[in-house]
Amino acid sequence: xxxxxxxxxDELLKLLGQRRDIRGxxxxxxxxxxxxxxxxxxxxxxxxxxxxxQPWEFVLIRDTDTKQQVKASFDLAxxxxxxxxxxxxQRQYQQLRLEGIVxxxxxxxxxxxxxxxxxxxxxxxxxxxxxxxxxxxxxxxxMARTLDLGLGWVSILDPEQVKKIVNAPPxxxxxxxxxxxxxxxxxxxPELETLGWAQKKPIKNCVIKERYANTANGPV
Numbered sequence: 001x002x003x004x005x006x007x008x009x010d011e012l013l014k015l016l017g018q019r020r021d022i023r024g025x026x027x028x029x030x031x032x033x034x035x036x037x038x039x040x041x042x043x044x045x046x047x048x049x050x051x052x053x054q055p056w057e058f059v060l061i062r063d064t065d066t067k068q069q070v071k072a073s074f075d076l077a078x079x080x081x082x083x084x085x086x087x088x089x090q091r092q093y094q095q096l097r098l099e100g101i102v103x104x105x106x107x108x109x110x111x112x113x114x115x116x117x118x119x120x121x122x123x124x125x126x127x128x129x130x131x132x133x134x135x136x137x138x139x140x141x142x143m144a145r146t147l148d149l150g151l152g153w154v155s156i157l158d159p160e161q162v163k164k165i166v167n168a169p170p171x172x173x174x175x176x177x178x179x180x181x182x183x184x185x186x187x188x189x190p191e192l193e194t195l196g197w198a199q200k201k202p203i204k205n206c207v208i209k210e211r212y213a214n215t216a217n218g219p220v
Contacts, residue, residue: 019141020186022150022179024100030182032106036147040108040180043143049132051120056133059166061107069165070177071101073157081156092197099154104179109162110137111172133175140178150183 041058049055061067082093101107112133122129137153144151159174168174192198 015142015145018186019145020150020190021192022100022104022152022183022186023097023191024103024152024179025097026150026183026185027100027103027105027179027181028184030105032149032181036149037106039147040140040143040149043139044136047132047136047139049135050122050128053115053119053122053129053132055113055115055119055129056136057111057113057172059109059111059168061109061166062105064102066165067102067107070107070157070162071099073161073165074099074101074154077156077158092195096192096195096197098156100150100152100179100181101154101177104150104152104181106180108140108176108178108180109166109168109174110176110178111168112175113172130173130175137176137178140180144180145186148182149180150186152179153177154179 037060044056044058045054047056061070078098082090085093110133112130114129119129141151141153154177157177162168162174162177163170163172187194190200193200
């Protein structure tokens with residue numbers, strides 16, 4: 001194994017910069033190998049988790065009927081989501097291809113599984129258990145990119161409906177629905193940036209030194 005201090009930081013930044021959210025128009029019909037699925041799950045389970053709770057479960061979905069049911073949930077949610085935008089933005093939204101549920105060979109429903117015991121580090125911020133599952137999803141995403149697999153995270157759907165479709169226990173919470181498969185190409189830039197939906201935020205706009213300035217609530 002390569003010593004950790006010999007891993008090139010520039011190569012890591014390159015990998016992070018080439019991660020893409022893949023839509024349905026990019027997936028091919030080439031199946032994802034079992035070896036690649038195992039690597040994706042290994043990467044997921046190496047994610048950090050609060051109190052070493054590892055509160056994740058992964059439902060692997062390849063059945064076409066199951067995918068079609070999830071796609072129906074997406075269609076309903078997407079129609080409702082369009083209404084939040086003004087006319088110009090709504091027209092642009094309706095032209096976007098926002099999912100690849102049926103097109104991707106593999107779908108993974110990623111769940112947070114709450115513990116029935118106290119979790120170290122979670123008492124003051126119970127939501128960090130769910131954040132741990134998000135870390136696992138990021139690991140899957142990066143591993144997928146190293147394997148030349150595309151991944152799309154579908155958030156426009158009814159999580160309770162997805163739980164019913166896959167028969168998840170009531171206490172489980174859907175954190176992510178992932179579409180994974182081989183693709184015909186990866187874009188040079190994120191697709192929503194290329195299409196003009198949003199632009200990359202400069203790092204300087206995300207950084208505050210020491211503390212926020214005074215706000216309407218008064219001095220800190």
